[in-house]
Amino acid sequence: MSTNNNMNLTLKVWRQKNADAKGAFVTYKAEGISPDMSFLEMLDVVNESLILKGEDPIHFDHDCREGICGMCSLYINGRPHGPKRAITTCQLHMRSFHDGETITIEPWRAGAFPVIKDLATDRSAFDRIQQAGGFISVNTGGVPDANVIPIPKVIADEAFNSATCIGCGACVAACKNASAMLFVSAKVSQLAMLPQGQPERYSRVQAMVAQMDEEGFGNCTNTRACEAECPKEITLTNIARMNNDFFSAKLFREEHAHEHASGE
């Protein structure tokens, strides 16, 4: 690796002691940064220098660093996961920036994602939405044969596309309304399209939307910023699908249309 291409950057990083503290931007120099480093490795370098100086390192979320876990975040120069399409911050490389550039790094901003410290936010609102209905109830019994239920290939593919959502929250971060509808609709869709998801299909969508509202996320206005920023390219079609299921559940579905003996 040549050192000739190494870059010197100025970072404007949001620093905040804890959820209740008032935060502010602090400017750091990142010097001798290789263009082959990932964005998180660049932050590691900066943090090492901070630790050596006895300062508190910058806190940011990360885990797999392979772009599949949904843990990393960061709002970089006005875009979640930085300037590149369809990747997470850990897959963003410093060659996407140029020498001497000033990079502004902020945490996800949403009332439902409070800052824990610096750039790390609490995204457990997503977990609660999942727990409200993002599952199928499987009773015990014999293991069914793998291919006993035929599923059209296009449906299986579309369900899988929705299931690729890693729950990072970039959709909320990008949305001008801090709406979580792309996330929720992906989690609704991945099960609504498959046979195993059918028994709970209409109660699921109602429960998950109710929890989403409870968490205080905003309302979708179809600007499509979420779709453009999603590292997994989850499409806006999921939101239309969720709306359709929700209105069906509320207005038309048999299981919700009448009083039932079970009292449900």
Added chain:
Amino acid sequence: MSEFKQTFNSSLGKKLIMALTGLFLCTFLIVHLGGNLLLFSDDEGYGFNVYANFLTHFPPIEVVAYLLYLAILVHSIYALVLTIKNRRARPVGYAAPNRSPASWSSKNMGLLGSILLLFIVIHMSDFWYAYKYSHKIGYKEYRTDLATDKTTSVDYVPASPNFEKSVSTENNVEIVRVKDLHARVAGSFSNLLYVIFYVIAMGAVSFHMLHGFQSSFRTLGWVHRKYTPVVCFIGTWLFAVIIPLGFAAMPVVYYIQSLK
């Protein structure tokens, strides 16, 4: 909370109301433009004045008109409620300007809608209110010779200030006396500032429709490989181009005529 409230107070329920009232208002645009094209007919306002009288005196239209006012109110109030909720969803904003790709119109529906609401208030007080509830509007008498089908018009002063319309025939001449809204339109559209305001408002209609029409279908959950391109085509060419151009042409043409 009742089931009804649960449905329409939810985020998706509020969006549903926005979409349905919005689409209803879209249909009104077509009807309104169709009727107002009478302004372009060269008949000294006869067709337009009779049409205006019909609109305000035909009961089914009056019922639809009240639904329309209700739709405007509900659409505006829900927009305000949703905007407040959306702002609250992000109490601390970003320092860096958002660079996520999204159309200008989709990000400025609130601004565009506010311009439109202001326009509707001014537009309705100048024409609808003046026509129905004030005595500011004069009258015209149209005499059509039924033998030659030629029409002449003169200003008419009725005996009663509450006079609306009369149709009679004397000596093979049809006499129609009606409120002269056309003269008020022509008067308003001879004012350059007024014309500029109308043209700006129609620009706002265009951008509001560019996003709103197709967005309402998405909200309703009606997205399909086959008809979504048709919806986008209609939203763009009919609602964001043809209709605003048609409306904007009225003040512009009348202003140019007033210069002669």
